[in-house]
Amino acid sequence: MRGRLLLIWRLVARDIRRRPGEAVVLLLAVTAATASLTLGMATDNAVVGGYLKTREVTAGPDVTAITTATGPTALAGRIADAPGVDQVAAPVPGFSTTVRAHGHTENTAVEGRERTASAVDRPLVTSGTWVRSGGAVVERGFAQALGVRVGDRVTIGGRAYPVVGTAVSAATAVYPWGNWAEGPGPSDGGGRIWLTTDDARAAAGDESLLYLLNIKLSDPGAARGWAGTVLTDDLRGRDWVNTHSWQTFVDDNTRLLRSVQPALVVGGGLLAAASVVTLASLAAVRGPRDHRRAGLFQAVGATPRTVAAMLLAQYLLLTVVSAVAGVTVGCLTAPALADPSAGLLNTAAPPTTGIITTATVLALLVTLIGTLGPVLRTVRSSTVDTLADPAHPTAYRPRLTAMTAHLPTPLLIGVRLIARRPGRAVLSAVGTAATTVMVTAVLTFQVSLEADTARGASAVEEIRNAVTGHVMLGATVALVALSVLNTVFVGWSAAVQARRALAVTRTLGATPGQVIAALCTAQLLPAVGAIAVGIPLGIGLFALFSAVVVTPPGTWLATAAPAALLAVAALTALPAWLHTRSPAGRVLNAEPA
């Protein structure tokens, strides 16, 4: 067994050293797909991680109780005596108001705090200092939304306060769910600002204060059910009391990212499709080599299973490396994406087993879909054939030959090239379609966004849209990059595989220009179909996840489609041109052994 592993390792290692380009292409393609998928799944995870970290550092409460009672101390005492309760911090007074900064007005809770640290919920100052008389501390996510920094001023109830610090806390969900002091009735959302207790009471003026009780339980895991079982009417008294468990904050925080996830997961799926194209064209380029290897292995007595394992190993090893890279990249990027409102402490949460499994499965699936077919075909062919004939025989199609005979030369050669390798036409179509879908979705998103903004969007929606926009842009850039790679690669593999036929064509009098045009035709015909399918599919896919859908104007699409075709043509022409530079005779003489 050790010997065989050594053998596989040798072959894979030599292969990577001899053709690093192929390895890099494979790594990039699979890493992009797994990273995107990991990101899609890890954001939730990162939100939870971020919240838990914040909760730990700030001694976040297990349960918060908000009450309108004028004398909350009695309630606090009763709760403190209730079963399962470890600790209740001194009630924090607060009220809901509006704050003005840089000309914007936002809803916010204003909270009165002592300068000394509370037993539960000690907001962590991330810049500046903690509250002092006349100075306000703004919750970090809210500060970012308002665009204020330490030293700026915010106006509350007609009085301006200098911002002395920003802080994060785990006692509420992040902005825009920081306004806990709205009392009974529906919530408008908003931020959270801390003043000293005296300043808060002064700022409240005539407004009735609410109180926030931060409660620690002996079993934090029981927080969700605590209010229902322990907070009986006896305990509650006659006042309005509203409770939140820490888990509901996690739920609220992750809700912010709900709209981002489809973009990430769908983007990941499209990237996976593009990666399949990359791998399949890689397998096609490697085909003759793999074929020869398989024959050789069979001749020296490798069982078909060993040969298949050997051939797949060279792909799978790199795939596993890519999966690891993808998961790592995804998890490292997730926190930045997970905390769009900057209300939490960022931590790179280690990936869950679920994420690792899914990403690995995706990577393996991509590799297997792309390469299993060729590998099995190679293994199944008999040893003698394999050794004798490295190239696949191509069927003669008299009808096609007759049909294409009247076409102009480039088109004629192009169509026949497609007929020789219909699989490759499908490949380039899939690649182009994936990109078209994504580009169309981005265009649709932009148009829908404008319509949405014109209608007026809430703070939550704005944050969501901004994040979704970033994510879609990122996925599109990755997809376009991969697609460029694919087009060059497929074009190159087409030129390599058809080199003999094309060289013969050239000796028969086709000019290099006609050969290039033919190779472009062979790529463009499937691309036209792919774009025709991709555009409606992109709009449809976007509609699936978005309430508001506005179809992009026809002119946009009319520009995008030819632009994509032009890009495909240009990208194919490059390898084709490189290919036709060498004299035809040399190609014919230097056939691979």
Place this chain on the structure above:
Amino acid sequence: MQDVVLALLVKGPSHGYDLRGRLCAALGPLGETLNAGQVYVTLTRLEKVGLVVRDREDASARGPRRKVYALTGAGRERVAGWLAEPAGPRADVAEFHLKLVAAAESGMAEPLALVEARRRELRRSLAEAQHTLLAHGTDTEAGLLLEGIALRLQADLHWLEACGRAWSARAPYGKDGGNG
């Protein structure tokens, strides 16, 4: 030449003119150097040692009368012996070719069997040459000689391959070598 002429007489008595014609047909352009006199001289010599006898004189429509010769018992034995003996490593192409023709003409041996026997013989020689060559190397003077011998034997074997193909196609007992 004596052996060939004898072999051509196995099937039945014949005269010098006919024998020359049959020889020329087998030899093609090479036979053009063969004049009628050589055949008659040979026949006379064979008659002297008792291998052939003058059978009769045919009257032809035009030209001189022709002496018809027939094989004696001793002559027949001589032919059988000649066909059975190995040609030896140095035997040349025309000689063996005539032997094949003679075998076919006389019906006393199967040409293909002769080809195979010859092949076996040449292979043994070639094997010896090759083994000696492998043992001695090609870069000595002796090696060079051996190389020459090996190449010649190889060429003979190649030609024998062609003979085998041709004679197996004319089976059995070609009559193409006959009157032409």
Place this chain on the structure above:
Amino acid sequence: MTAGPVLRAVGLSRVYGQGESTVVAVDGVDLDIPAGQTLAVTGPSGCGKSTLLHLLAGLDRPDEGEVWLGGQRIDRFGQRALARLRRRAVGFVHQDFHLMDELTAAENVELPALLAGNSPRTARRRAAALLDRAGLADRDRHLPSELSGGQRQRVAIARALVNEPLVVLADEPTGNLDTAATHDVLRLFSDLRDAGQTLVLVTHDERVAATAGRVVSLRDGALCEDTLVPAGGSQLGAFLGWEG
């Protein structure tokens, strides 16, 4: 070592194609190859030599007849069993070497040994010994592209020997080589023969065939001649023409 044939073919036939366009590549071949014999199969191209060799090696399956190798009938073996057999009992040498370009000479020789489940150390030891025997001890770290044709073929022969096979089968082993390289390869074969290795080589070259102890000719798929070359003998003197 057991007496009797190591490799045995009984009524072996192989037909290619279907319907009217069938070609009988091998036609009822009977062949017994005793242990230690060097057998050359000659014949013009297209006579079925290679097909016969593939049948004997278990690389191809006969339509009729039997193949016995080391006392086992192998023509009914499944793919896996055949593969194991090739690994253990057969060494194959190809006309165009079929070395792995990306592996060094030594690694190429080690390949079948590793495939057969030997430890890397055993494989390395055997490969070194065989390369030494092939006169390539100083070339073990060279890639095939850095070796001459003859050296490559000797590496391929060393590779065929690494699992100590019952029989080595060579298909036109000198077909792509010049005279000097052919000479080197034939000398290696001759060493193997002296060491008692059973060897079957297919060749269209009579000079190559002449190095074998027995030569059979194949024509149109059928055996047409079988010559045993006696060891020794001295017919070469006849070339001088001095004997008489």
